[in-house]
Amino acid sequence: MQTKKLVFMGICLFGSLGLGGEYQAATPTDNEGISSITAQLDSTFQEEQVDSIEKAKLFTHEGEETDITFKDSALENEVKKELNLTENEHVTTVNILNLQKLVSSGTGITDLTGLEYAKNLMLITFNDNQIDSLKPLEKLELLSSVGLENNPKLTLDDVLALPNLTELNLSNNPNMKDFSKLSVYSEMRNLWLNNSNLSNIDFVETMHVLKEIHLDNNHLTTIDKLDSDFLTKLFVNNNNITSLDHVKNISQIQSILIDNNELTSIINRPTLKGLSANSNKITTLNDLNAPFLQQANLDNNQIDSVHIISAPYLSNLSLRSNKLITLDGLEKATNLTQLNLFSNQLKDISAVKSLPNLLRLVIQENPTIMDFSPISSANKLIQLLANDTNVTPAKLAQLGSLNQLQLLAVSNIKNVADDSKISSLDFLTDFPALTLVAIDGHSVSDISKIGQTKIETYSVKNQQIRLPQVALGQKTILTLLDKDNNFPSTINFNTPGEISTNHPLKTNYVQWHQVGENSLDFSSLDDSFSGSVNQLVVK
Structure with missing residues (x-):
């Protein structure tokens, strides 16, 4: 395989x-192997999510079953899809309790009215929509995973009304300010704040069980506030970070993507499996001791020396x-x-x-x-x-x-x-x-x-192809053969000349009609074999 x-x-x-x-690598940059490492970690997290959903104590319906009225038809359609309802069936206060996750990105949803009845909803992803309020979600006690990337009408205060979050994606939301308020989420495990105009991450000091954080495309100069013993994945591409020294204190880190920053060196971390530090200012890769490192991408740096002490699992190295x-x-x-x-x-x-x-x-x-x-x-x-x-x-x-x-x-x-x-x-x-x-x-x-x-x-x-010098009027054998042992299908003379063939011998000759430097261009039918023939002709 x-x-x-x-x-x-x-x-x-x-x-x-x-x-x-x-x-040209598969991007971002050449991180295919890094992605596979992080995908393994993602798989572990997803299994944990499924496990938590299965173990959750779900709400049951009390009282009369009634139809739910949605103000947003796009939302209603997405709910029906998730519940496997036909177009003519209604979402009711009973069947909506079967709704435990809802993923609908880029579907034009603006209004979440109706989801207040989805008491067993644990995970939502509404990236790339135009949602203007999260009020229908505020009393959903089981809701812990929320994806709201690129919903420009929302503010951070809208999000803070959701009290039980452990996974949150707020990337690309220009109206969200003062992320220090996120410190209230002490149980946060997975956080995305890409392209959020961040200059510091002081708020993560309270997040002691954080496992994964995405902070690409910000203005960070340091990550020294990260203080989770459970952190395994760190994404901080396109910032201004100068040092990874603080990562030495993160005991379980496995994957670091820190492309396009200001690093001058990298650190040894015994748990690290994947490292991408392309486009930094790293000058050496000396004394590398990484017992579990599988892939390292260090392109576009200033590395002039390498000295690996131990990297028994390193299979992919890009320099x-x-x-x-x-x-x-x-x-x-x-x-x-x-x-x-x-x-x-x-x-x-x-x-x-x-x-x-x-x-x-x-x-x-x-x-x-x-x-x-x-x-x-x-x-x-x-x-x-x-x-x-x-x-x-x-x-x-x-x-x-x-x-x-x-x-x-x-x-x-x-x-x-x-x-x-x-x-x-x-x-x-x-x-x-x-x-x-x-x-x-x-x-x-x-x-x-x-x-x-x-x-x-x-x-x-x-x-x-350079042919030997000849006198005007003299013919020269021209050996041009494609894959199938045929003469190229296209010949274009750049100076006056002609091709003649000795048919019994199938030998081709070129003869030029002028003194000086002469040339022709040739190509096969599929253009996979092409070039030029040059020859100096004298009197």
Whole structure:
């Protein structure tokens, strides 16, 4: 299953790269793995919610059953859906007691009248609506989970009339001010206040059982008021936080997302499983001792050195757009399966020899790597992305035979002479499992070898082919062959010339009609093989 997932990621990568550009992660940033970690925690919380609903002591109806009148037809429709009522059936004071949760986001609800009878309602989510009052909810004793993101007509005082909340989402509500009043919720477990213009979170000091808090897109400089021994997830992306030192005191923290802040270093926390600190000012990743860390995303920082003491579960490390010259210090991360080193200043990648479990390696935009041979030790490697490097045929040979490799991207060679570019695809036999390959920007004129492999998706575009100098009137053999061993379907002369064919031999010739530099452009029918042919003609 792991292999299939990685191959799928490779296919997506092909599309986003144009087979030659920067890898764009699934965002926010490249947090797919972090999301999976937090999803596991979410699952645990949801199970706890279901358990609490099942164990709750529910109200029963007393008195005569009557129909409930809703002022808002959108709300009535949503209640009927949740209760599995037909359009013609009525919501009554009896059947509404079966309503324990109601999730209706972006449905245009404005008025909650009618929900005052839903005495067993425990969870509501009304994000992206235009609700103007919460008064019908004020006497619902079991209501503990409320989602009201982006309801601009509500004020914080409306929310404070709900006394028993343990989970609350008030993100993106510009009219809500003075969040210090939230300190009354001492039993709060999960809190969302993204994009809430916060400059401090003093109010969380009373929330001693807080498990999860989302504070993205605010103006925070510190999180030192967090004081819950139960906190497992912290989201503070897009703030101005300078230090994580206080997190050392949070005994159960498992997931931290703190992209786009002002951190200069990270902390060791023995319980941490996922860390995303992209776009900060971190300079080193030294003395990392993280016994349970599974994924770390540290892209777009200023990291120039790495030294891992212990990270036995670390499987995914992203260090895109940093200042690494060498990978010394990564040797103990022996369980790494994914390593992203896009756009560093790498010269020495010898530490890759110590990473036997690598499945995916990204070294794009590192045009000064001296030796590719350490990659040959990664015999489980499935994806190698080396676009915009100084890979030459000689350095490809250093890779040895990577029998599991399914994706190889070596487009747009840098810092090498034209005569050192890839001109032959004979090397493909060293990678028998390849199904995707990108070799843009080289000097390949014959790609028929691809037709003899398992390769399904390929890009051999923008090939720059230089023919030897000839005299005017002299013909030159022109070997241009697509995957199916055919001459490219489209030929466009940029200077006067012609193609002729010796049909018995199926040999094509090019002849130019003028002295000087001459050229033509070519492309296959599907445009996966294209480029130009250049030749100097003299008298």
